[in-house]
Amino acid sequence: MSAMNAAENPELWSFLELLEPGQVLAGTVAAIRPFGVFVALDDGPGHPVHPGVGFIGIPELSWVRFEDASEIVEVGQRVVCEFLQFDTWNGEARLSLRAMQPDPFPLFADGVTAGQVIDGKVTKLVPFGVFVEVADGIEGLVHLREFAGEPVESPEDRVQVGDRMKVVITEADRVRRTVSLSQRQVAADLR
Numbered sequence: 001m002s003a004m005n006a007a008e009n010p011e012l013w014s015f016l017e018l019l020e021p022g023q024v025l026a027g028t029v030a031a032i033r034p035f036g037v038f039v040a041l042d043d044g045p046g047h048p049v050h051p052g053v054g055f056i057g058i059p060e061l062s063w064v065r066f067e068d069a070s071e072i073v074e075v076g077q078r079v080v081c082e083f084l085q086f087d088t089w090n091g092e093a094r095l096s097l098r099a100m101q102p103d104p105f106p107l108f109a110d111g112v113t114a115g116q117v118i119d120g121k122v123t124k125l126v127p128f129g130v131f132v133e134v135a136d137g138i139e140g141l142v143h144l145r146e147f148a149g150e151p152v153e154s155p156e157d158r159v160q161v162g163d164r165m166k167v168v169i170t171e172a173d174r175v176r177r178t179v180s181l182s183q184r185q186v187a188a189d190l191r
Helices: 010-017 104-111 184-190
Strands: 024-033 036-041 054-057 078-087 092-096 117-126 129-135 138-143 164-173 178-182
Touching: 054 078, 104 129, 104 138, 117 138, 129 164, 129 178, 138 164, 164 184, 178 184
Parallel strands: 054 092, 138 178
Antiparallel strands: 024 036, 024 078, 036 054, 078 092, 117 129, 117 164, 129 138, 164 178
């Protein structure tokens, strides 16, 4: 596929060139794809190839982790997004939906301390541990080595998605936006 150009799409190009980063744009979700969401912008022209001139990449949909974009938006839904940049290759407006919502991570990190015990819910099993939701939209990792009791080779040996789990916060890294958790330290504190 070749890049789009201004000569073939003058109306589209002039619209996109006038947009400023940070500008707020409204539109309707036109299509959901595995790689992102197309948005038909209220004030924008149609697109010669894509279902909409606006595009939200998967990471820009939400602060919370999700498996499928349809968990966050649906076709026909009205959305208000922040304009990030003019993608000149695809001739589209790159947008962020999550920029319109407060980032829950700094608030969480400010409100917890290392060593604090939290009751969370197991959300995902991975070969090296489990992810536990410790606050709304905030998940942390319990590495296999941080499981209480006898060593385990697979998280399925101990827990399933949906199980409740008491964990200790060992670190909330604001730069990497990660939370490290331990179940082993909870057991140690109870002795």
